[in-house]
Amino acid sequence: MKARSDELQLFVSVVDGGSFSAAAEQVGQSPSAVSRSLARLEAKLGTTLINRTTRRMSLTEEGKFFLERAKAILEDMEALEEHLALRQQAPAGRLRVNAASPFMLHAVVPHVAEFRSRYPDIFLELNTNDLIIDLLEESTDVAIRIGSLADSTLHARHLGSSPLNLLASPAYLERHGTPRHVEDLQRHTLLGFTRNEGLNQWPLRHSGGDRWAITPALAASSGDTLRELALAGEGIVCLSHFMTHHDIREGRLKVLLASHNSGHRQPIHAVYYRNTQLALRIQCFLDFMQEKLKAYAK
DSSP: OOOOHHHHHHHHHHHHHSSHHHHHHHHTSOHHHHHHHHHHHHHHHTSOOEEEOSSOEEEOHHHHHHHHHHHHHHHHHHHHHHHHHHTTSOOOEEEEEEEOHHHIIIIIGGGHHHHHHHOTTEEEEEEEOSSOOOTTTTTOSEEEEESOOOOTTEEEEEEEEEEEEEEEOHHHHHHHOOOOSGGGGGGSOBEEESSOGGGGEEOBOBTTBSOEEOOOSEEESOHHHHHHHHHTTSOBEEEEGGGTHHHHHTTSSEEEOGGGBOOOEEEEEEEEETTSOOOHHHHHHHHHHHHHHGGGOO
């Protein structure tokens, strides 16, 4: 048999009250009923939680261990109940969202009308920054970050991931030919990033591993700039699916070396401060974005 939440609460009440009588008064039972309930809990667990005599009682080592975790479970249950209650209310207020320009333009802005229709009392404030920002200094409620996270002071929620594709325009491929093997890229014009060298490690399987380091012939700091250069036929680029899926679907960009792609995906997280309760307006936005990002996961 498993311990129930009411048994956990009774055990915590006994410890916090310091006696069966105090716990009995708190839960509206008799001291003998409280004592029997605790005995049943100990029997279920197969251990003694509280040593008791006619004069005093004290926690065993197992009791101390159980108390800490029982309190944590009860706190989580209370938070869950509060959250479910909040979801019945109408989310409202200002919501300040920060994201890199490409993500904001291609993954957030197209869905703003639907979000506002669903949550008309939330006032969106959308800010873009391609660098890591201080949420408090920038008065930001939630920031969307692409790639690995390192901030230990922040809560993070995984919203999804987006594959990376090698892409070029039909005009470029008509002039320079289509690469059939990874090594063929050495004869092509490659477009890369000026910042974050990791973005110039393309996800390609070859004899030396599953990442292909490039030396860009033309570089830019913005993914959107590289996208425009690729659309203009200036070279081959490696970009995330969330910002290029319309171009691929409409034939403006062609996916290259798909059979050699190692399948690396860019994780997408929402981050916010640990010391703030997750407001309903933030929760609604994160749920909404997680729903929309499923379309970019393929």
